[in-house]
Amino acid sequence: MSRNLEKLLTGLSAKKADLIILILTSQNIETRVERKNKSFDILVNHADMKKALIMIEAYYKENKFFKLKQQLQEIPISSFKSYTAFSIMGLLWLIHALCLQYHIHEDMILKYGASALFILQGETYRAVTALLLHSDARHLAGNMAGMLIFGAPVITLSGFGVGPFMLLFAGTLGNLINAHMHKTAHLSIGASTAIMGAAGLLVAFQITQKAKPFRLNILMPIFAGTVLIAMFSQGEKTDVWAHVFGFFSGLGSGVIFFPLNRMLQFPQKNLIALFITIFIIASSLLAAT
Known part of the structure; x- marks a missing residue:
């Protein structure tokens, strides 16, 4: 009994x-x-x-080698349940549609694209605004799919406000590093830097899940991330270095952000982070006017 x-x-x-x-x-x-x-x-x-x-x-x-990160508690990361991710995708589509509708597409790229030359001259807002612009419908569709595959899980894992802030931070940092590396009239646009930042953030999440001594298998997510960079960096006009810097910006910042996000537990956390994200984007869009 x-x-x-x-x-x-x-x-x-x-x-x-x-x-x-x-x-x-x-x-x-x-x-x-x-x-x-x-x-x-x-x-x-x-x-x-x-x-x-x-x-x-x-x-x-x-059995740790037979399944990727087995845990007693399951973490729901369905991309199709992230309304914030769909809102970001809608914003990217709206901006592209308005640029075409009012025939200002080329002007917006020249004014808000991530020009290494102008960023080094102080127009750092371009590192943010360039994430919102795309060259054509194919470019936009690819990044929207990337947001659904990589961005949505990051938002689900970290929160509806903290997630977008982390994506924006990784994408912006990647563009800034890319500009400082080129130091020429190099021009880059697209959300792909933030998308690769999301891939880096997901790797960082796996690494920071449990406090364990360093082992070789901890590097496995990083190897997977480098494969992703290679897969999503195909095409004649692809800015490969922006992808590389975006990924490692996400990886580096995620190692700090995820443990910090677990420590900071207060109800207004996501609202504050979302407000900061919107403020940064709005300020960057207004910076050139």
Whole structure:
């Protein structure tokens, strides 16, 4: 008869609960499951608590190479549930459509594009505004897809306000570094620098998930990120260096931002971050007038 039962794990999905039960029963550890709405709690005897935790930890250590970042708590990162990402995509489309409608497309690129020459002369706002401009419909569609694939998960993981700020920061920093490297009349536009920044941020999220000693497998997400750079840097007019600097800007800033975001827990955090993001974009658009 079961007695002295204590909760071992809580809030598990049905699939995860089945796996934990299988692990524990294989070690002759008595378990009981309690259902709460759509989640499940696992209970074991107090005397078996330590052994159960050791068995579960051992299982995940042995199987870490077969699944990418297995965790007891699942993190929902569906791209199609991020309304903020769709709002950003809508903004990019609206700006491109208005430029074509009023026949100011070329003028906007010259006035707001990331010109290395003008950025080095003090027009740093171009590093922000260039992210909003695209050369044609194909360029725009590619970056909108990138926002859905990479940007939306970043926003879901970090918040509706913090996420866009992180994307803007990575994209802007990537454009600034790119301008300082060229130091010529090099001109770059498009949200792809921020998209690659999002890929870097996702790598940073994987790296900062758990405080562990350095191991070679920690570098695996970085190797995956470099493959992404190669895949998304094809095309005659592609600014490869902007992609590279965007990715590493996201990676470097994400290593700082994600732990900081976990530490700062207050209700207005995302609203403040969203306001700052909108303020930076609005100020940059007005800077040239």
